[in-house]
Amino acid sequence: MNFDPSEEQRLFAASIERFVARDYTFETRRRVVASHDGYSRDVWAALADLGLLAVAIPTEYGGLGGGAGDLTSVMEAIGEALIVEPFLATVMGSRFVARTGTLEQKNSLLPAVASGKLTLAFAHSEQGARYDLAHVTTRARKTGAGFTIDGDKRVVLHGPCARTLVVSVRLAGDDTDQEGIGLFLVSTDVPGVSLAASRTLDELRAADIFFADVHVPANALLGETTCALSTIEDVVDYATALVCFEAVGAIRFANSATLDYLKTRKQFGVPIGSFQALQHRMVDMVIEYEQAKSMASLACATVDAETDPVRRKRIVSAAKIRVADACRRVSQESIQLHGGMGMSDELKISHTFRRLTMIAQQFGDADHHLERFASL
């Protein structure tokens, strides 16, 4: 039992914290989300310089070979500072490549990710699929030496800034069959691919992506596999564990901002933090933080070490349920305890509220994971 970060993890944590304090203030973020692209290339280059984009890339492809446990401090900082750059989407994309890619695919993509030259996104969710990972109706059929892809993807997070997409497609079977799903690497500039970009509530960029008669070569099929569902589950579980840690960072910020407010805001001639009705609610928020952090830690340790997919899914679902509950309670309480000020766009807390609300349902809401947890 050892909850201390390793020396390397301590360095990652220190460098991201230093970066955030100096270069990613809330004002900076405000400018970034208002910009045309909705993310900053300079920030991305800085994250690459700090080595943070290389952490999860295998060492033979220019990375540091780290796991989820090595990314927790980065995710916490992303949550705390509400960083909008496509870190998690790119980590997911590169994990797909690292897990199932051919040597050629790994060589062409992973070093570029590690050095900050390439951002990725996972184009998967579709109309009506909710959180069912097997619901894939975008079809790919063999044509000549390659494939032709047709179908629509919805709300692909960080889709607008991704140069390469990992696209799930159905190669065989019915729309929700477990078998017959494949993954393609598709550049966004290939003819037939079109994007309709949107802003999410929490100020990320997303895109609905349409594939109309999109021709791709045979070597675009990731890992040459036609049963990619277990890989998708693996990568989504991995990302779920990480987003749980992002939530921990955001909750930590929400709690500290709310506690500050309780100590400084005066009503009836006294700080409102002197009222027991508010103190007890604040205490419950702190307990939520501790419980969420415990489950996020457990989930990250599990996706790194657990080889049995059933046990992995069970723990990740448990973590997501607990963290989603904490996101909801802490975000709602932090606004309530801030009073009207908490509602204003000007205060960071209202942005943290939005991000926590979205994290609660990202990769499956509590009900979805309760169902999965109970079935395992």
Added chain:
Amino acid sequence: MDLNYSVEERAFRDEVSEWLRDHLPADLRQKVLEYRHLTRDDLQRWHSILAQKGWVAPSWPQQWGGTDWNVVQRYIFDEACGYAGAPPLVPFGLLMCAPVLFKFGTQAQKERFLRPIYCGDAFWCQGYSEPGAGSDLASLRTTAVRHGDRYVVNGQKIWTTAAHFADWIFCLVRTSPAAERKQDGISFLLIDMRTPGITVRPLILMDGEHEVNEVFFDDVEVPVENRVHDEGKGWTVAKYLLGHERMNTARIGTSQRELEHLKEFASMQRKNAKPLIDDPRFRDKLSHVEIELMALSITNLRFLDQLRGGRAPGAEVSMLKIKGTEIQQALTELMMEAAGPAAQPFAPVAGNDRFDRFMASLAPRYCNYRKTTIYAGSNEIQRNIIAKHALGL
């Protein structure tokens, strides 16, 4: 980050579990698993077994019988006992009076009282709460007036667990009624329960059990040598005891055992021709408790890890108490719910030899466990403690 115990810690856990397998009497374990009433004899028997092994008071100084285990080992031991279904140890002597004696007692007091506590020859109870002093403990009104080498004690204590079979009681009493602050003027006395003038009256709780009492003091004479620490320093002693909280306050091991039992029990009950555990409404409630417990077990380990350096626990214990007791209560509620209508019979009427004692224990246990969020500093008091000491509110 490594959430597992080290090789040495695992070996220690295995050693404890193996010993428990061999030495925990089956009848006592059965009683615990079936939520049956434990008598003084039951409690004493288990106490003696642990004392003979040398494991009854791990946290004591080694010269008095402590094991010199670190905070993690002590936790592993407590949790293993809870998980195995061992009877609880009565804490008032071992974990409350003894630490006070180590810190504030005279050599003579240590020599007189510690050995009988260790061996289980003397059971203790705690004279803190009074009818007008519950969460507001410092409002206590039981008085001790000094006459030469004795105090004369008058007043009443309430909710006194185990007073009906305890040999001794440690009491907070008011020795200077005129003190400016109500926390001043309180002293800490050790009183022999057989002293004339003490009357113990049972308080039967809603589960029908006799667990707590009222204790009346009517001109009870207590030798001055039975006062711990200086006169008027009782509040210092009481606060020290609060700071001497244990890290197993959440009772994770016990709850884990009960959760497993609940799952097994709910698999055997049927609803709509299917196991109750597959009913989505029941299942969701069960899952929530299971996940909260999973989280708390990690939270507990994280806090323990922070205490390895020897720092005394603070607000952590309050958090563990709040969450731990919420889980304990939720488990008793789900257990009762799982039994359904069969949980209604409460006591057999003469001649009913098919009466199901286990089923009948579930509703009373649900009732009894309402105490957990009230006792040992209600959960609201725990929140006050966290707000004040950890958050600075």
